[in-house]
Amino acid sequence: MNNKSSIKNNNRIVRVRKVLTDKMVLSYGLPIALLILFHKPIEEMVSLAIVTPILSKVGSTATNNVIFWLVAAYILLLFFSRTVSFVASRKAFVLQLIICLIYLHYRIDQNIWVLHPLRGYIHLYYTDLILEITLLNALLLGKQSFLKKPVIKAANGFDDDRSLGKDRLDLLGYEPYVRSVASRIKQSRPETAIAIGINGRWGSGKTSFFDLLKRNMAEEPIIVINFDPWNSISPKAIIQDFFDTVQRGIRPYHSQLPALLDIYTDKLLNLHSEGWGKFAKELKSLVAPERSLNDLHEQINKEIKAIDRKIIIYIDDLDRLDKEEIAEVIRLIRNTASFSNTFFIVAYDRDYVLTAIKAMNAFNHNHFLEKIFQIEVNLPYFHPSVIQRKLADLLKAYYPEGYHEVIEKEIVGTAFAYPDYFQGWIETLRDVTRLSNGIKLNLDNLLTEVVFSEFIRLEIFRLKFPSVYEAFYRRSSAFLHIDDKHNGTEGYQLKKNDSNGAKPPTLTKAHTAFEAFLQQNASRLSVEEYEIPQIVALIDGLFGVNTLTARFRSHLSVVHPSRFELYFSYSMLEGKLSEDDFLKAINGTFAELKKQIDEWNKENLNFEVLRRFLQLKSFKDRHQFETVVEGIFYFARQPDNNSQYGFEHRQLAELLSDYKKRISKGFYDDRHEDYAAFLYRMFAGATSPYTFDATFLEHLNKSFDESISFPIPKPERLKMVLKLFYSYVSQFKAWDYQLWNLYHACSYKEWTPTGGGAYRSETIYPDEANQVMIATIAKHIDTFLPVIVDFPPFVDDRMFISGVIPTIFGSFDAFGDFLDKYDGPDSAVIAEFGQFYQELSKENFKNAVPFDFKTIKVSPRGQIT
Incomplete structure (x- = not known):
């Protein structure tokens, strides 16, 4: 304890001496004293x-x-x-x-x-x-x-590569290792310099290792000298800068030593001088004989011993230098500055330094560093969890709290899922800093528009191989094709390499067009052969044939053609539906959602809106549920070129199903009737031509009752669709397709058990619908008859009467009776159609017959059946 107290007091005295010998103090203090004197x-x-x-x-x-x-x-x-x-x-x-x-x-x-x-x-x-x-x-x-000064929230800016400094926490677990190194330095007193190499990849925390070592040696009687050789402009300047730095560090401890070092430096720099420098040196030697380098080195050694303090010289980033500069620093360590009680702590990437040495002297270069460094410290390997935790913390400090759960899950993982796509890509804190900065810069405008884990994969890809990343995007049509059409959801997948002949079921060498491209262009893209499988595996995780199909991927996934560009443009593109706008709309009022739907309609985003509505499966409360349902009905009823957008009937039925009272319990306090009342209001708002509402009711009425669990019972649904049919019939002026659609929508199915859990279905058209249809035909006979003339497939010289007629009238004979009893005014259309009817009756209405229509205009295409 007394020894530590003595060391602290001595260090305080040294600090005072440093102040008194400071250049600033001497530059101003001495002239003032002389001026007064x-x-x-x-x-x-x-x-x-x-x-x-x-x-x-x-x-x-x-x-x-x-x-x-x-x-x-x-x-x-x-x-x-x-x-x-x-x-x-x-x-x-x-x-x-x-x-x-x-x-x-x-x-x-x-x-x-x-x-x-x-x-x-x-x-x-x-x-x-x-x-x-x-x-x-x-x-x-x-x-x-x-x-x-204004406080700048650092988390909102870019992350830097700063080391631990004096007080930041050791997140890398270097502390025990550093204490061991510090302990051995304290117990050493070498006659010549000891060089300790700190080997680690770029960004692995070598400077932080220095900081921790300085902390552990802070209370020791030492002289700390920090030398940054990469600030020097040439190998020769390295010598000058090195000894200038050493002089500044030693000046408070010795009066003569700085001068000796100055002479020593001049001697070193003049060893190879030519011209006037050489002449001046020889002239000076005639007046005052020079001391040899060995003499100066011995004198400096003697004076350093007299100081009785360890000199620790930190040299960082040796791997920033070129080969000549590296050789000069090594020469300083090994020979020129190998003084007693001196320690060189040098940080470098061993592979880089050996490559530089090999370029100068290939002989035995692999063992060269063994001659220079008495000990080489290989920095401990980072556990991936440390790296991922650091990245998660940087992003959580930047993004709002509502996004923290996603960051934690996709970067750190959970007890049930661990993200492994970081391994082999993000291995150092510098990698973390660069990835964090890239994500913050590029994700800001797309926070709610992309799948976070997929975006990170592509950011890693861009960070490590920017040229390959750009080529993949620019040539995406050569590497990707659209698949999964049979699932109703299109998505990109990697194209197989057609030139490979046989196509194995698993990913192998050059199995995809992308992998073949990498192998053919590796040199141009600055990709090493061993890196190709790593790149392919990353992309295969997004677009590979063995991944989940587009049907099971998020609606924001990069595999969807409508989202692909967003991941590479870093902003919302024109003609794309913003996820943020959509979520705001469905979380507001119906009036707001209705207004937004109208805006999307003007921007031709109909398909995008339809696809996004189809992807909704759950809701946070009754208000959001009813707003979305109202929005779907409003959207599906909108006219578009005399038709309607419509909606997927099956998926809407599943959305509205009250199976096991999941809706009425969840949103209506278990009041099934309240939920049914809401749906009655939805159908009551149907607008002409009623196509969407009628066809959706038809879907419900033809479905197996117990499979849909719809709150409105089937008899009521049948009445509703008949009402819609009658409403349209009462206002239409000429025969059109909408009337046919509404008539067919009135039909329903009866399900009869056949044993063994099987059922047989029978389609039934209500008498009320047929009577309305017959009455309507009577009013519009001239426009009705032409549309029921039909042609067999691929035949245009024979015709028959549409098979819908027996459905409406009960039989062709009943239809004939209707024509015979028709008491309207004489009509050329009815007369000509009567002749055609007679020709068909000869074939018992089973075969098509040739007929030359003069009055009625018919076409082989586009007929109603």
């Missing part, structure tokens, strides 16, 4: 040189007053202009303050120098401008020091 002769010199011949000639005149006020105004304006975005120099202010104090001395005691006041202002002198300058600069510095 020799002020008399200096006064006389200034009087003879400046005051008497120049300043004494300046009189108090109106012209000089004007010049004074203009200069004073200029100084004041300059001050105001510097109050914003300007940093005043503290060194310049110290000089100004010294001059100001000297001036005040002579202003108060004017027996020495006579100062001239302004004309009319006996207490104000022309030279008082010195006071103005000093005062205003003092205010500027005060503003910089005392006014609060």
Whole structure:
């Protein structure tokens, strides 16, 4: 304990000595002391040189007053202009303050120098401008020091690569390893320098290792020297910069050693000097014989021992240098600066340094570093969980809390799922920083528009292989094709390599067009052979044939053609439905959703809206459920080129199903009748031509009752569709397809058990629908008859009467009776159709017959059946 206390006291004394020997203190303190000591002769010199011949000639005149006020105004304006975005120099202010104090001395005691006041202002002198300058600069510095600077929330900016510094936590688990290294340094006292290599990949935390080592050695009697060779502009400059740095570190501990190092440096730099440098060196040796390098080295060693403190020299980022610079640093460590009680702690990527050494001397280069470093510390391997935790924390600090669960799940994982796509890609903290910055920059406009895990995969791809990433996007049509059409959901998949002949069931070498492209263009794309399987595996995880089909992927997935571009454009594209806008719309009121649907309609986003509605499966409350259902009905009823958008009947039936009271219990307090009342209101709002509502009711009425569990019973549904049919019939003016659709929508199915859990269905058209149809035909006979003339497939010279006629009238004979009893005015259409009917009756209505229509216009295509 006493030993530690003594070391602390000694370190305090050294810090005081460093302040007293600081260049700033010496640069200003010594001149001031000399000025005070020799002020008399200096006064006389200034009087003879400046005051008497120049300043004494300046009189108090109106012209000089004007010049004074203009200069004073200029100084004041300059001050105001510097109050914003300007940093005043503290060194310049110290000089100004010294001059100001000297001036005040002579202003108060004017027996020495006579100062001239302004004309009319006996207490104000022309030279008082010195006071103005000093005062205003003092205010500027005060503003910089005392006014609060705006707080910038670091989490909202880019992440940096800073190391642990003096107080940040060790997230990498280096601390135990560092303590072991520090302990051995403390117990060593070498005669020549010991070099310790810290080997690790770029971004693996080598600088943080340095920081931890400095913390562990903070209380020791040591001299710490930080040397950054990559700041030097040449190999020769490395020598100069190195010994300049060492001199600054040693100066507080030894008076003669800095000078010795200076001589030693000059000697090293002049070893290969030519021309005038060589001549000057030889001339100097005639006057004062030079000491040899060995003599200087021994003398420096002796003086370093006298200091009795360990010298620890940290050299970071050796792997930033070129091969000549690396060789120069190694020469310093091994020979030139191999002093006693000195430790070199050097950080580098071993593979990079060996490659540089091999370029200079290939012989035995793999073992070269063994001659330089007495010990090589290989930084411990990061566990993937550390890397993923760091990335998650950086993103959670940036994104809103509502997104934290997604970040945690997709980056760190859960007890049931672990994201493994980071392994082999993101392995260092520098990788984490770069990936975090890329995500923050590119995801901001798409936070609710993409699948987070898929976006991260593509960001990793872009980060590691930008040229391949760009090629994949630009040539996507060559690598991807649309599949899963049979599932009703289209999605991109990797194309198989057609040139490969046989296509194995699992991914193998060049199995896909993308992998073949990589193998053929690896050199151009800066891809190593061993990296190709890693790239293919990442992309296969998104678009591979063995992944989930598009049907089971999120509606925001990159595999959907409508979303693909978003993942590469980093912003919403024109003509694409914004997920954020959609969610806001369904979480608002129906009036707001209705307005938004109209806007989407104008932007031709109908298919996008339909697809997104189809993907809704769950709701947070009754309000959202009813808003969405109202929105679906409103959307499906909208006209589009005399038709309707419609909706998927089966999926809507599943959405509205109250199977096991899942809707009435969840949203209507178990009041089934309240839920049914809501649906009655939906159908009551049907608008002409009623196609969507009628065909949806038809779907319900033909479905197996127990499979849909619809709140409105079947008899009521049949009445509703008949009402819609009658409403349309009462207002239409000419025969059209909508009337046929509504008539067929009135039909329903009866399900009869046949044993063994099987059922037989029978389609029934209600008598009420047939009677309405017959009455309508009677009113519009001339436009009805042409549309029931039909042609067999691929035949245009024979015709028959549509098979819907027996459904409406009961039989062809009953239809004939209807025509015979028809008491309307004489009509050429009825007459000609009667002749056609007679021809068909000869074939018992089983075969088509040729007939030359003169009045009725018929076509082989587009007939109603």
